Amino acid sequence: MTRATLNSLRQFEAVDWAISEKADIINMSTGMNTWYQAGQDSVITAYDKGALVVASAGNDGSEAYHYPASFDNVLSVAATTSSGDHAYFSQYNCKIDIALPGVAIEITTLNGGYTKASGTSFSAP
Numbered sequence: 346m347t348r349a350t351l352n353s354l355r356q357f358e359a360v361d362w363a364i365s366e367k368a369d370i371i372n373m374s375t376g377m378n379t380w381y382q383a384g385q386d387s388v389i390t391a392y393d394k395g396a397l398v399v400a401s402a403g404n405d406g407s408e409a410y411h412y413p414a415s416f417d418n419v420l421s422v423a424a425t426t427s428s429g430d431h432a433y434f435s436q437y438n439c440k441i442d443i444a445l446p447g448v449a450i451e452i453t454t455l456n457g458g459y460t461k462a463s464g465t466s467f468s469a470p
Contacts, residue, residue, distance in 0.1 A: 374466035376411035392418035401465035403436040
């Protein structure tokens, strides 16, 4: 197992922790191209406990599935432009549930300033 794969799987430990803390909504602005049973299990447990899991759909601009967004029981969020058009970088596939603004979203920076960024990670929250 590569370091990147191990780090990706750690996100599901965070889901398990959120479940133990009785979170109602879990946002996952992260993703990977590979399906993992551990991830599916975490999402199913969250769903069974009544939590809504929301995940960014991915930024490859393709039909490829990204996980956790493509797991069953996850609200998968793609990105649109400010005019509501599909963002060129956003995933598009049958697992996507909703598309929201994700282009040139104003965010804070570490030094207390502001900048604009794009991606489905900004659509999901």
